Amino acid sequence: MPVMPLPANPSSAEDACALPALGAASGRGAHNDDPARAGVTGQDPLLDALMRLAARHFDVAAACVLPGEAADVPAWLGAGVDAPLREALREVREVLRTTARNENESMVEPWIVNDLDSDPAWQACLSRASALPFRFVAAWPLTGANGDALGSLCLLDHAPRELSAQQRASLDDFARVIAALAHEALPSDATLRAELDTLRERERLLALAIAGSGTGIWDRNVVTGEIRYSTGWKAMLGYADDEVTNRIEDSYLRLHPEDLAYVQATMRAHFEGRTDQYEVEHRIRCKDGSYKWICSRGKVTARGSDGHALRMVGTSTDVTSMREMAERLRESVNLVTNLTNEVPGLVFQCRRAPDGHTCFPYASAGIGEIYELTPEQVATNAAGIDALIHPDDLDAYRASFAESAATLAPWHLEYRVRLPQQGLRWRQGDAKPQRLADGATVWHGFITDVTERKRIEAELQEFAMTDGLTRLANRRHFMARLDAQLVLLRRTGGPDCALMMCDLDHFKSINDRFGHAVGDDALRHFASVLREHLRVGDVAGRIGGEEFAILLGGADLDGACTVARRIQDCIAEAPLLSQTGTVVLTVSIGVTQLRVDDVSAETPLSRSDVALYRAKKGGRNRIERA
The missing domain is CATH 3.30.450.20 (PAS domain)
Structure with missing residues (x-):
């Protein structure tokens, strides 16, 4: 959780690398007038600078050199180291030597104890130095060019911790530089200073990278409840360096109330080892009272012998703009989805x-x-x-x-x-x-x-082709079908096709006697007879008034006359039954056959109409050919 940051947005390598050094031998927590601020040797300013650099680089309370047994190695632990610290360091040296002798080894291997409290032997050796409760010690061997054990580069801290593989490699680099300096075997002062400049440049680049990322760093002591924040972390929320306390309880007060339980549960899961790292997004209150969305990531770096978390280090990054962008995107997606779903x-x-x-x-x-x-x-x-x-x-x-x-x-x-x-x-x-x-x-x-x-289009098409009263083809559609049949006949020479013109006899008298409504019923009745007795593919249409035309595909004159007589018989056998009484209907029919030399549809229609006229003139209810 981002409630425990340390140097972020640093303006110097010291801010980026974490905690300031206590002079040559000491890392954190001292003032400039602290006795321990004095140089480790009081003789070599370069070694003194190396110790301060090592303390900052590894973020420990003390960095110093423990002399070995070689006669030509100077006593680097000088009067500048106060008595309690000198006593503690002597105890550490004796423990290292004793352990090496017990194991029949020389002090040429690294010694790292992550938590002194977890080892009774160490506790007994350091009992007289209880005023300085160091719990972490790392002793890296200093070996001369001929293999002599020159001593050890020692790191100490008040809290348990572990060194990563990268930190071990850096510690080895420091040890080689110091060993060369101790044995007066450095190639040149300029070369050594170049290596130191390289280390400082790495620290500077790390500081710039952290500052440019908008990330704050925090360091939490789980045991004491203290949490330290970097300058960048404080600035991210609008605070100055002296406006944020180092108590974890105060950090919880800055959390948004809706996020507090979630943050604490996520951190507890990492403390208990149920997650590999701590990562959470939540809101923190800024100095001006507003809230920012923060992504916090951290990891426990030291645990006690019982597995309990002792120290945790992590970073906090302002993700407010990303959250706002994601929210706008989500709102846009919801809007588009809602719109499309309503269409x-x-x-x-x-x-x-x-x-x-x-x-x-x-x-x-x-x-x-x-x-x-x-x-x-x-x-x-x-x-x-x-x-x-x-x-x-x-x-x-x-x-x-x-x-x-x-x-x-x-x-x-x-x-x-x-x-x-x-x-x-x-x-x-x-x-x-x-x-x-x-x-x-x-x-x-x-x-x-x-x-x-x-459906409407089909109805409109039907209206355009159909007589509204009889539901047969209207004149326009019937003539189009007749034209199409003539085109087929001219192109293929067949098949035969006959045309009949039908006219209801005495239709005017029916209208005059029974009324136009009955006359309309008579027309519809005749149309139903035609639909019942014509074959599929035959076309019947109302040409006008009481006149009807029938196109019989595949029929010659004899076949057409047969159909005509059947229509006459049917209409005679099924008179119209109206509300005013029975209306007897008869029909006169003129028949002709389509010919290849017919100029247009009007030509055969005219011939059949002439035949119809003869049928009506000859007494009606007749069939005539043309």
């Missing part, structure tokens, strides 16, 4: 792979109305939609997508679907394609229900 139709994204596999990665809620499916059912495979397309339209449906993919032309199609609940419905789809880098084609488009429009 009466299906808003979709369709993807067709080069191998033809098709899916709908996005489908609005309208898919339930359009296809009676869910978005999940088509997200990876569009087979469920194909199964709903009307069999007569399926080939055209697939071909339309294939052509659009090949030419990148907009997709447009009207097609039928057969749905389990809605039955037969019409759909219209429109979309624009786009080719992807992998060769796939993606369409973004819209599918809507056009069933009602198709």
Whole structure:
């Protein structure tokens, strides 16, 4: 949790590397007038600088050199080291020597004790130095050019801790530099200073990197409840260095109340070893009272012998702008989703792979109305939609997508679907394609229900071709069919086709006697007789008034006359039964055959009309040929 940062946004390497050194031998917590501030040797300023640099670099309370047994090694622990610290360091040296002798080894191997309290032998050796409660010690051997044990570079800290592999490598680098200096074997003062400059430059670059990242650092002592923050961490929330306490309890007060329990639970899980690291996003109150979203990451760096967390170090990063951007993006997605879901139709994204596999990665809620499916059912495979397309339209449906993919032309199609609940419905789809880098084609488009429009169109088309009273073909449509039959006859020479003109006899008298309503009933009655007795493919139409025309495909004059007599017999046997009484109907019919040399549809129509005139003049209810 970001409630325990340390140097972030540092302005110097000292701020970045963590805690200031206590002079040559000491790391944190002393003032300039502290006796321990004096140089370790009082003789070599360069070694004195190395100790301060090591203390800062490893973030420990003390860094010093423990002399070995070689006679030519100077006593680097000088009078500048106060008595309690000198006593503690002597104890450490004796323990190292004694342990090495017990193991029949020389002090040429690194010694690292992560927690002195966990080892009774160390506690006994350091009993007289209890005034300085060091709990961590690392002694790295200083070896001369001829293999002599010159001593050890020693790091000490008040809290238990562990050294990473990278820190061990750095400690080895420091030890080699110090050993060369101690043995007066450095190639040159300039070379040594160059190595020191390199170390300082690394610290400077680390400081700049932390400062530029907008990240704050924190260091928490779990045992004491103390937490230290870097300058950058404080500045991130608008605080000056002296405006933030180092108590963990105060850090919890800065947390947003809704996030407190979550942060504490996440940290507790890491303390208990249930997670590899601590990571959480939460809100922290700034100095001005506003809240910032912070991403905090940390890790326990030291644990006691019982596994309890002792120290934790981590970083805090301001992620407010990213959270706000994510929220705006989420609101935009919700808005688009809500809009598309409210549109009466299906808003979709369709993807067709080069191998033809098709899916709908996005489908609005309208898919339930359009296809009676869910978005999940088509997200990876569009087979469920194909199964709903009307069999007569399926080939055209697939071909339309294939052509659009090949030419990148907009997709447009009207097609039928057969749905389990809605039955037969019409759909219209429109979309624009786009080719992807992998060769796939993606369409973004819209599918809507056009069933009602198709019904209206069909009705309008029927009205345009149908006589409103009799529901037979009107004159215009009948003449178009007659023209088409003549074209076929001229092109192929067949088949035979006959044309009949029919006229209800004495129709004017029916209107005069029974009224026009009964006259209309008579026309509808005759039309029903024609529909009942004509074959599929024959065309009957009302030409005007009480005149009707019939086109008989595949019939010669004799066949047409046979049909005409059947119509006359039927109308005679089934008179019109009206509210005013029974109305007896008869019909006169003129018959002709279409000819190749007929100039237009009017030609055979005129011939049959002449034959009709003869039938009426000859006494009505007759059939005449022309």
